[in-house]
Amino acid sequence: MNRKNILIFTLIISAISAVPANFVKAQEDQPKVISAICSKPPQGITTNELKPYVLNEKEIANVFGNYSNEIEKLKLHSGYYVFDNEKYGLEASDIYVLISLGKRNSTGYGINVASVEDVEGISKIAIQETKPSSNDMVGESITYPYIIVKFQQGTQNVKVITESETELSPLVNSSELQEQNWTDIQARLNVPINKEWLITFKNNILKENISDDTIYVRDSRGYKVAVDLTVGDDNKTVKVTPADKYEEGQTYYLFVSKTTNSQKDSTNKIKGYRMAFNILGDVTIGDVE
Missing domain, CATH: 2.60.40.1220 (Immunoglobulin-like)
Known part of the structure; x- marks a missing residue:
């Protein structure tokens, strides 16, 4: 070079x-606190628990089949993308969000949705990354784990928080x-x-x-x-x-x-x-x- x-x-x-x-020094032996993600906010803040639904591959193809190339490009990165209902021909009451982990060096990785809450007009999605264990048989190939989650009664003002309390950036x-x-x-x-x-x-x-x-x-x-x-x-x-x-x-x-x-x-x-x-x-x- x-x-x-x-x-x-x-x-x-x-x-x-x-x-x-x-960027400087990791706190030693800091436990992963899942409850901190899903915990209730202080009194006085309006919170509504929403019911998320994760689409399977067939449903993704049915709903977003005309945009498969766009989805393939989006999932190459770590982050999230809120679909525009008018552009993608979606029901106005539905919120669809693509969440991706980016590049992984083997199979066996995935994403679980821990909770979705509407907090003062912000749809807060808490996720957990699943990883292969030492006993799992995994393929040594590059993968890009992602999900598309659907929910109602929320807003397109979305935040995605990991179990380590890191906020993902929008794609x-x-x-x-x-x-x-x-x-x-x-x-x-x-x-x-x-x-x-x-x-x-x-x-x-x-x-x-x-x-x-x-x-x-x-x-x-x-x-x-x-x-x-x-x-x-x-x-x-x-x-x-x-x-x-x-x-x-x-x-x-x-x-x-x-x-x-x-x-x-x-x-x-x-x-x-x-x-x-x-x-x-x-x-x-x-x-x-």
């Missing part, structure tokens, strides 16, 4: 008053390109179509905290773009490589987010870091005045 094609920028995490534990989110609660890094112009970014952190990072929920790329429409993330042996660097070449002349956005943890700093609203970059494109005489 040509070192000239690698940009190194340092994220000054330690300057923030409450450094996310996921499509155009508003995130302009949100004010990100620290913007100077945009880069005319970069190669196979550009690899090298992110350097000031403090050590944990490999298990690096995923396409914490470091990801969106295109100009807000869709997540498939990238490969490689943590360096020094545990301070992450290389971001496009799974496919970027499109010439297009603009993309690299996000480095701060993950949630049990000791949140309510005074710090910054989500993380964002950098726009534009892909080098051919110029013709007709484009120049």
